Amino acid sequence: TLCTSMSVPKTKVLVVGGSGRVGGSTVRWLRRLSDRDPLLNLAVSSGGRSPDSFQRAVRRGVLPTDTDFVAVDLDGGDDSLSAAVGGFSLVVHTAGPFQGRTDPGLLRSCVRSGVAYVDVCDEWELAVAAKEMEGEAAGAGVAAVVSSGIWPGVSALMAAEAIGRLRNSGKEVEDLKFSFFTSGTGNAGPTIVSATFLLLATPALTYADGKTTQKEPWTEQRSVDFGPTIGTKPTWLLDNPDVPTVRQALGVPNVSSRFGTDPLFWNYLFGAMKAIPRSLLYNRDAMQNFALFSEPIIRAVDALVGAKNSMRVDVTAEGGETVTMRMAHPDLEQCVGQATAAFALEVLRGTVAPGVWFPAELQKEARANILEAAREDSIVYEL
Numbered sequence: 001t002l003c004t005s006m007s008v009p010k011t012k013v014l015v016v017g018g019s020g021r022v023g024g025s026t027v028r029w030l031r032r033l034s035d036r037d038p039l040l041n042l043a044v045s046s047g048g049r050s051p052d053s054f055q056r057a058v059r060r061g062v063l064p065t066d067t068d069f070v071a072v073d074l075d076g077g078d079d080s081l082s083a084a085v086g087g088f089s090l091v092v093h094t095a096g097p098f099q100g101r102t103d104p105g106l107l108r109s110c111v112r113s114g115v116a117y118v119d120v121c122d123e124w125e126l127a128v129a130a131k132e133m134e135g136e137a138a139g140a141g142v143a144a145v146v147s148s149g150i151w152p153g154v155s156a157l158m159a160a161e162a163i164g165r166l167r168n169s170g171k172e173v174e175d176l177k178f179s180f181f182t183s184g185t186g187n188a189g190p191t192i193v194s195a196t197f198l199l200l201a202t203p204a205l206t207y208a209d210g211k212t213t214q215k216e217p218w219t220e221q222r223s224v225d226f227g228p229t230i231g232t233k234p235t236w237l238l239d240n241p242d243v244p245t246v247r248q249a250l251g252v253p254n255v256s257s258r259f260g261t262d263p264l265f266w267n268y269l270f271g272a273m274k275a276i277p278r279s280l281l282y283n284r285d286a287m288q289n290f291a292l293f294s295e296p297i298i299r300a301v302d303a304l305v306g307a308k309n310s311m312r313v314d315v316t317a318e319g320g321e322t323v324t325m326r327m328a329h330p331d332l333e334q335c336v337g338q339a340t341a342a343f344a345l346e347v348l349r350g351t352v353a354p355g356v357w358f359p360a361e362l363q364k365e366a367r368a369n370i371l372e373a374a375r376e377d378s379i380v381y382e383l
Contacts, residue, residue, distance in 0.1 A: 008041040011348060014088045016072050016106065017095030018046025019053040022120065022149075024062035025337025026094055026344075031064065033341050033373065040348065047072035047084065048095065074106060081109035092344050093119035099198035100284045104130040107144060107356070111137045118344045120149035120336070122195065124205060124241045131356050138355040145357050148343035150336045151180055152242040154327070154374050155311050156359040157367045159246050161383060162315040162323040171317035173250075178242055178257035179224040179312040181233045182332050184266075196238075200274050201281035204237040206256040207247050218271050222258055226310035227326045227380040233310075234267060235260035245358035252315075262306075307331040310380065328380035335377070342373035 013030060017023035027044050034040040045068040046054055057063045072084045074095060085091050091110050098121045107130050110117040121127050130146045137144050147153065155178055163173050203214035218236045225232045235258035243255045260267055273281065280286055309332035316322045329335035343359070346352055351366040362370075375381050 008039060010041050010043045011090070012088045013042050013044045013090045013092065013344070013348075014047050014070055014072075014085060015044060015092045015094060016047040016074070017093065018063060018067070019048050019050070019057040020094065020096075021062065021333050022096070022336050022340070023048075023092075023094035024057055025333050026092055026340045027063055027067060027337075029334075029337045029341035030092075030344060033338075033345055037345070040345070043068075045070050045088075047091075049073050078105060078109055078112075081106055082113050085110055085113050085115050088115050090116040090118070090344060090348055092340060093117070093121070094340065096120065096122070097195040097198055097284060097288070098123040098126055099195060099202065100282060101126050102129055104133065104146075107133060107146070110144070111140050111142045114140060114142060116142055116347045117144040118148050118340065118347055119146050120153070120340055121147050122149075122152055122241055124239070124244055127241050127245065127358070131358070134356040138353075141354045143347050143350075143352040143354050143357075145343050145347060145352060145359065145362070147241045147245055148340055148359055150309060150329075150332070150339040150374070151178075151311055152240060152245070153343065153359050154339045154370065155180070155313065156242045156246050157362070157371055158311065158313045158325045158327065158383065159242065159315065160250060160360045160362075160367060161371065162313055162325050163246075163250050163252065165323050166315060166317045166321065171319065171321060173252050173315060174318045175254040175314075175316040176246065176252045176256075177314040178240060178255075179222075179226070179235050179314070180240075180257070180259045181224070181226050181230060181235065181261065181308075181310040182259075183262045183306040183308045196270065197273065197281055197287040198284065199239050200270060201278040202239045204239045204257070205243050206237070207243065207252070208254055210253040218274060220258075224258070224260075224312055226312055226328060227382065229379055230308060230310045230328055233260045233262075234264075236267065236271070242360075246360045249358055249360035307333065308379070309335055324382075326380050326382040327374065327378055329378050335374070338376065339370070339374055342370045345373075346370060 047070040238259040240257035310328040346366040
C-alpha cells in the first residue's frame with residue numbers, strides 16, 4: 001500500500017455515525033476492502049455529534065486509532081451539514097435509527113455539495129423522500145444509493161438475482177418472500193434493539209396482487225429453514241424497505257418480509273411489547289434510552305446465543321417453480337459493515353450512475369461485485 005499511497009491521490013470518505021457499531025464496522029471494512037484495490041487510496045473519517053463517543057470508540061477498538069473526527073449534527077440544518085461534508089468525495093450515513101425521520105437532509109447537502117452518498121436507511125418514508133431527489137442528483141452528477149447494507153441492501157440484490165434467473169428462462173414472477181434471522185442483536189448493540197422497538201409500532205408493508213397491504217407487525221408466523229449451522233427458525237411479519245423498493249424496481253405482485261431472533265423468548269417479548277401504546281413505541285428517544293438501559297442484559301444474551309445473521313429469499317414463478325437463495329454470516333455487526341462498505345466502493349469505482357438508487361435498481365456489474373464482496377466470511381452462501 002506504500003506504492004499505492006504515493007501514486008494514487010487520497011479519496012476522502014466520511015462515515016456519519018462512525019462511532020457506533022455499524023458505522024465503526026463500515027470504517028474498518030472500507031479500509032480492509034480498499035487496501036486490496038490498487039486504484040483506491042482512502043482516507044476515512046468518522047462523523048458524529050459527540051467527540052466523547054468518538055474517543056470511546058477508538059479506545060474500544062471500534063475505530064482505528066488514526067481515524068479523524070468530524071463534527072456532524074444531523075439536526076443542525078442544511079448549512080451546517082453542507083459545511084461538514086464539503087471536501088469529501090463520499091459520505092456514508094450509518095447514524096440510525098432512521099425510524100421517525102422523514103427529511104433526507106444529509107443527502108440533500110451532499111447532492112448540493114457534489115458529494116456521492118450511501119446510507120443504510122431502513123425507513124420507507126425517508127427512503128421515498130430521498131428517491132424524490134433523483135432528478136437533482138442526476139443533474140448534479142452525484143451518485144447515491146439509499147437503503148444499502150446487509151438487509152435491507154444485499155438482500156434486495158439477492159432478490160434481483162433470483163428474479164432475473166426466472167425471467168431469463170421466460171417465467172413470469174408471481175411471489176417474493178424475504179426472511180431474516182439474527183441471534184440476539186448480532187453484536188450490533190442497542191441501536192438495533194431500539195430500531196426493532198420502533199418497527200413494532202410500524203405496520204408491515206406487504207403487497208398482494210400488486211396492491212399495498214398494511215399488516216399488523218409481528219403476526220403470521222412462518223417457520224423458515226436458513227440452512228446449515230442455523231436450521232429452521234420461526235419468523236414474523238416486520239416492516240422492511242426491501243419490500244417496496246424491490247416491488248417498485250422489479251414489479252413483483254406479491255411481496256412480504258419476516259424476521260425472527262434468538263433466544264426464542266425474545267420473539268415473544270417483542271410480540272408482548274406491541275401492547276405498549278404506539279405513541280411511546282414510536283418515540284425514538286424513549287426507545288433508545290430503554291435499549292441503552294437494557295444494554296447489560298442485551299450483552300449477556302448476545303454472549304449466550306452468538307451473533308449470526310441469516311437471510312433467505314424465495315422467488316416463485318406462476319407455474320410454481322421457485323428459486324431460493326440463502327446467505328449467512330457469523331456476526332451481524334461485521335457483515336453489515338462489510339456490505340455497506342461494498343456498496344460504497346462501487347459508488348467510488350463508478351459502477352453506479354448519477355441519480356438516487358435503491359439496491360434492486362443497480363446495474364448487473366455493481367450487483368455482482370457487491371454479492372461477491374458479501375461472500376467473504378460467510379457461513380452459508382447459496383446463490
